[in-house]
Amino acid sequence: MSAREEILARVRGATTDVTTTPGDRARVAVVEETSPGIVETLELFAENVADYRAQVVRVAPDGVGGAVAQALREHGCRTVVVPAGLDPSWVHPASGAVRVLSEAEAPTHRELDAVDAVLTACAVGVATTGTIVLDHRSDQGRRELTLVPDTHVCVIRADQVVHDVPESVARLRPGPDGARPLTWVSGPSATSDIELERVEGVHGPRTLVVVLVQDADG
Template sequence: MSSRDEILARLRAATADVTTRPGERGPVPIIAATSESAQATLTLFVETVTDYRASVVRCRPEQVGAEVAAALVRGRAHTVLVPSGLDPAWVERARDAGLRVRPDEDDEGRPLSADQLDGIDAVVTAARVAVATTGTIVLDHAPDQGRRALTLVPDHHVCVVRAEQVVHDVPDAVALLDPARPLTWISGPSATSDIELNRVEGVHGPRTLDVVVVD
């Protein structure tokens, strides 16, 4: 008997006493905090992101480019990676400020290697959804966010979130996501609690996270 068949046979024997059918429990209960208002949700999101020692700014749509440039300058970035689907207006000011803005491709048009990504200071992306109660940004790696490595290897991530993308609690976000896509949930900069259980920011992922909330 193959390992597969043997394990399945063991499990059928082990659960022979079970009288319910799969799915009989009914729909998964949605247990979530409720929002008082869209503004309250947004305010909470800013607070929870700030708690992780990420920086958050709120701005109007026409100010996004200036805020992105300011964050990159604060982080002393020289080269900035931009996914193909990003709104070009968001990095115009950074380009004007003399930063080298480059797409995810080398001279021959191939995606950058991990080593090449390691030589880039920062990345600017959009997001798919954000969660107020937990201060989380979720990427689904659509063209305005790029493949997963882009938001991982560079040390500084500037993420632009539109106000209407901020949902109140975790179940609201799960309901919006497409499981067929790779998903990355980001709550603050890279951190560890492994040394005496104190949270220390900055291990392998981006050590600086800037969130620009647009409303």
């Protein structure tokens, strides 16, 4: 028996119990491509973000500043750096207890390393993967801003959450001239050694707080 015949024989043996027809698979594909409603999408997003050991805080639009201040307080943050284009109301409630630095006040890695937290917006959230995507516009700051401080508080609006990765890519790149640098974040930074011991904070923040902003009926 040739190598080709042997491979084909193994494939046939491995698929002897498969009873679906091409028509069945097509019908399954149609069901899978049906997008869920916004409520289901937000629930899935929150569930998957939390599954990565990140914290999810749901608030109304007027509750963002309070949620940010609470998150910084809970995680013992004394300093926070914010991008130039961030909504000032998001950080104002925390300014009495936390030293707020502008992006320009932490220009180097060493200075960023002395900052406890970073507060940003984001571009897109992906429900099926629990991922937030930053495209580093003015409300998100340069890439290193979200990689060096130990805590990242990220604010995302409900209308920025999409169901899956293809939908997020379509939104991130609406045309050939829309390319921007992207950072995809799925939970706090984590890795494991050869004994599968989990270590957090190696490649980025060890703590991620996602503030999900949605209307009362959303």
